Amino acid sequence: MQEQKFYVQDVLRDSxxxxxxxxxxxxxxxxxxxxxxGLAKFSQxxxxxEYSIDIGEAFIQSLRDREIPLSDAYIQSNTVTIxxxxxxxxxxxxxxxxxxxxxxxxxxxxxxxxEYAEYLxxxxxxxxxxxxxxxVVARFLRFTDDSGVIRLDDITxxxxxxxxxxxxxxxxxxxxxxxxxxxxxxxxxxxxxxxxLVPSGSRHTPVPTVYTPDEIEKIIIAAAAxxxxxxxxxxxxxxxxxxxxxxCDIANLRFDSLNREKGMIEITQVKTKEPLTxxxxxxxxxxxxxxxxxxxxxxxxxxxxxxxxxxHGGPIQPHTVYCIVSRIIDSTGIDTAGRxxxxxxxxxxxxxxxxxxxxxxxxVKEALGQKSPEAVKFYAxxxxxxxxxxxxxxxxxxxxxxxTLGIExxx
Numbered sequence: 476m477q478e479q480k481f482y483v484q485d486v487l488r489d490s491x492x493x494x495x496x497x498x499x500x501x502x503x504x505x506x507x508x509x510x511x512x513g514l515a516k517f518s519q520x521x522x523x524x525e526y527s528i529d530i531g532e533a534f535i536q537s538l539r540d541r542e543i544p545l546s547d548a549y550i551q552s553n554t555v556t557i558x559x560x561x562x563x564x565x566x567x568x569x570x571x572x573x574x575x576x577x578x579x580x581x582x583x584x585x586x587x588x589x590e591y592a593e594y595l596x597x598x599x600x601x602x603x604x605x606x607x608x609x610x611v612v613a614r615f616l617r618f619t620d621d622s623g624v625i626r627l628d629d630i631t632x633x634x635x636x637x638x639x640x641x642x643x644x645x646x647x648x649x650x651x652x653x654x655x656x657x658x659x660x661x662x663x664x665x666x667x668x669x670x671x672l673v674p675s676g677s678r679h680t681p682v683p684t685v686y687t688p689d690e691i692e693k694i695i696i697a698a699a700a701x702x703x704x705x706x707x708x709x710x711x712x713x714x715x716x717x718x719x720x721x722x723c724d725i726a727n728l729r730f731d732s733l734n735r736e737k738g739m740i741e742i743t744q745v746k747t748k749e750p751l752t753x754x755x756x757x758x759x760x761x762x763x764x765x766x767x768x769x770x771x772x773x774x775x776x777x778x779x780x781x782x783x784x785x786x787h788g789g790p791i792q793p794h795t796v797y798c799i800v801s802r803i804i805d806s807t808g809i810d811t812a813g814r815x816x817x818x819x820x821x822x823x824x825x826x827x828x829x830x831x832x833x834x835x836x837x838x839v840k841e842a843l844g845q846k847s848p849e850a851v852k853f854y855a856x857x858x859x860x861x862x863x864x865x866x867x868x869x870x871x872x873x874x875x876x877x878x879t880l881g882i883e884x885x886x
Contacts, residue, residue, distance in 0.1 A: 481564045483518040483526040487511045489563045510556040521792055531557040533794040540797055540817050579613035582620035588613050591655060611651035627665050632672045645676025683823035684815040691716050691824060697807045704783050706766040708799055713762050715800060715818040718753045719825040719843050721746060722796035722818045728779045744844050751844040
């Protein structure tokens with residue numbers, strides 16, 4: 476029985492209709508529309524406009540593979556949106572993502588919590604915004620109660636800092652508790668504006684994945700291990716490791732991309748639409764010729780790399796490149812804790828190695844085909860990590876600042 480085909484535009488139209496029937500707010504619907512546009516573009520680029528659960532998973536994987544990592548919250552938002560599209564093709568048009576309703580933390584400040592929630596409602600905040608804010612505020616007031624402080628005016632800087640340290644979302648704490656303190660000061664609940672004492676939470680900026688030169692060589696050796704696809708896999712890993720090509724550009728390599736006379740690879744990048752010329756290194760050329768002559772299936776496709784999976788003989792997809800490189804890295808036994816494993820990891824390793832060898836940002840930008848030198852600064856973060864060893868100690872607080880913190884300073 477032939478599997479039914481679904482087209483992305485039809486699925487997305489039905490998904491948006493589902494949202495409308497369920498009464499979603501305009502702002503929430505717009506978030507879905509933004510994600511759906513990205514999904515539609517992904518489907519048109521790689522799957523001819525079709526949609527399936529596997530294509531949805533490939534889209535999410537493409538987000539996880541971004542060179543500059545996306546936040547967990549952003550990935551989760553996209554995942555929920557894809558789940559909605561999957562429900563449409565499964566015929567479940569009443570599906571909603573589960574959102575368990577949790578009670579606010581109870582404390583001696585429960586009346587204050589209720590009054591603040593009412594204030595937020597009257598100020599026009601949405602239900603979801605009020606709920607997220609109030610959970611943070613209620614947890615803080617419970618922490619205050621548990622610390623033995625029974626009057627808001629008796630709150631101290633050390634107590635605020637202790638609650639801040641205990642919070643799992645530092646930026647959320649600053650936003651929600653800071654707003655609550657401003658409200659409390661304006662309405663006479665506190666004599667001081669404690670919002671000025673709420674610390675700032677630094678945003679996490681991830682350091683790119685880097686594999687050492689020895690690990691890269693180990694990965695290249697392991698790539699040839701497969702009896703069926705070892706030659707193809709070795710060529711793919713060499714291109715990713717030596718040239719830093721993205722998964723989409725590796726998958727899109729054509730025979731006319733190889734300029735053998737000039738010894739160059741000439742492509743138009745899928746992501747940036749910019750031309751890129753890279754050296755056709757002898758070891759890469761040898762690996763490509765070995766694959767083409769001895770392992771590549773007979774095909775009329777002008778794409779170099781072909782699939783050996785469900786689409787046997789068809790061009791590989793970018794997420795297939797990720798899977799190939801990821802499995803190879805896993806097979807080496809290299810410790811990957813905290814490190815990514817796809818072609819982008821080899822790309823960032825190359826960029827970091829080039830910076831470490833003294834190449835400037837412009838030269839690395841040209842080598843990677845980046846549109847802006849700013850993008851290269853992401854890879855320079857590994858150098859920043861080394862500078863932490865030379866950081867100066869923070870001086871002890873003194874004067875008015877120490878007094879605000881409740882610290883006794885000798886005269």
